[in-house]
Amino acid sequence: MDFLKTIAIAASGLRAQSGRMRVLSENIANADSTAPRPDADPFRRRIPTFSTSFDRALDARVVALGKIKTDSSQFRVKYEPGHPSADANGNVKYPNVNPLIEMSDMRDAQRSYEANVNVIGVTRRMIQRTLDILKA
C-alpha cells in the first residue's frame, strides 16, 4: 500500500532530524569541555550532514544522516593562568562551539521534525478515510 510507503519516507526524515539533534546536543553539552592536558585540543564542534538515497524497496528518495564532519574553525582562547589546562602563557583553549548557533540550528531541526510528524498525521487520516468507505 502506497500510504504506508509515504509514512516510511516521513519516518526516514524523523530519524535523520533526531540524529541531527543528537549531534547538536553533543555540541551544546561540550561547549565548555577543555582539554585534559595543556598541549591537547579541546572538544571540536561536530556538524551533521544529510544525504539523499534512493530506496529501491520504497521506490522513493529517502533521507539519511550522512557523515558527521568536524568544524575546523579556531578555538576560543581565554586567559586563565590558574587553569589546569593553561599553556605556558596562561591561555586556555575552549571548544569552537557557539551555543547561540547550536540553539538556532536546533530550532530548525525541530521545525523540520514537526513537518514530518504532520505528514504522518495527515497520511494516517487519509488511510482512515479510505477505511471509512467500508463502513458506508
Add this chain to the structure above:
Amino acid sequence: MPISDMPIFSMLRTKMLWHQERQRLLAENVANADTPKFTPRDLVPLNLDQTRAPQGSVTLVRTNPGHIGDSPGGGPPGFRLDRKLDFESRPSGNAVGLEDEMLKVASNAMDYQAATALYTRGLALIKTALGRG
C-alpha cells in the same frame, strides 16, 4: 460488471490513486527539506479526460508509445511529473519550502477526503436503487 468499472467509481478511483501518489512525492519533499541540492517534485494536476481508460468509447489506437495520451517514462504510472515547478533555492542548493509543502499536503488530504466522501455517496446511491437504503 464490477462496481469499480462504473464511470463515477473509476473516476474517483483514479483521483484517489493520484492523491496517493502525490502524497508520496510531498512526503519525499518534506523528508529532504534539509538535504543540500535537493529540488522538490510534484505531479501535474489530474486531468480525468486523459487518464481515464477508454471503455466502450471510440478512441484512436495508440500504435507507438510516443503518441499523446501515453504516460512517459520516469514519472509514476499514469501520472506525470510537473516539470514547470518554480521554486527558490537557498544557498545550500535546497529548494524545498516547508510552508508550501505543508499547504500542499493539507489540500491534498482535503481533496482526497472529498473523493472518498463522494465514493461513499455513490455506494449509498446504489443501495437506494436496490431498495436497501
